[in-house]
Structure formats: structure tokens, C-alpha cells
Amino acid sequence: MPLFTTRKQEKKVKITFNDTLLVVEAEDGKQQVFPLAWFPKLLNATDEEREDWVQTAKGIHFNKLDLDVAL
Template sequence: MPLFTTRKQEKKVKVIFNNGLLIVEKDGGKQQVFPLEWFPALRNASDEDREDWLQTDKGIHFNKLGLDVSII
């Protein structure tokens, strides 16, 4: 009998800030790029605030900023 699980596998992403951009790199190397102009809270945030994030099932949640960024 096959085993089934309702838990989704955790996907790993890398979050990079470079030249006014937020770059989210997925496991296979695919990148999504967002201008920080779209997220004033991130644009003005300290490095410490930017580094405090979690991956959610819909994207990235920046804990100290209370900000969610959806990724595909």
C-alpha cells in the first residue's frame, strides 16, 4: 500500500538584494526580480531587517517588516 502525505516538500530559495533590486532565486536556478521601488519598506530597511525572512507556501515573509512578497 503506498504511503501518502499531506505535507508539501519545503522549497528552498535564496534572497538577494542588489542594485535596487530584490532577487529571489529558486532551487533550479530560476530567478524572479522585483524593483525595490515596489516595496518601500524593503527599500528603506536595514540589512538586519532584510535578512529576517521566512519562506511561506506563497512566497517570502519579512518578519520585522510585516511584508509578504508573492513568488511563482
């Protein structure tokens, strides 16, 4: 009999920025890259605002900017 669980495993990601890109890297090394031009709040954000994020079931939420990035 298969064993099932309703608890989802927590995914851990690493977020980095360069001048024009947001890079989201999963634990397995896969990357998703987004132009910051798509997210004006992130483009103009301070380092402090960019560093205050949490991973959600749908993506990343930047707390101080009240911005969601779907992954």
C-alpha cells in the same frame, strides 16, 4: 495504485539584493526579480531587517518589516 502525500515539499530559496532589485532564486536556479521601488519598506530597510525572512506557502515574509512578497 499511485502513492499520494498531503505533505508539500519545502522549497528553499536564496534572496539577494542590489541597489534597486530584490532577487529570489529557487534551488533549480530559476530567478524572480522585483524592483525594490514596489516595496518601499524593503527599499529603506536595514540589512538586519532584510535578512530576517521566512519562506511561506505563498512567498516570502519579512518578519521585522511585516511584509509579504508573493511568489
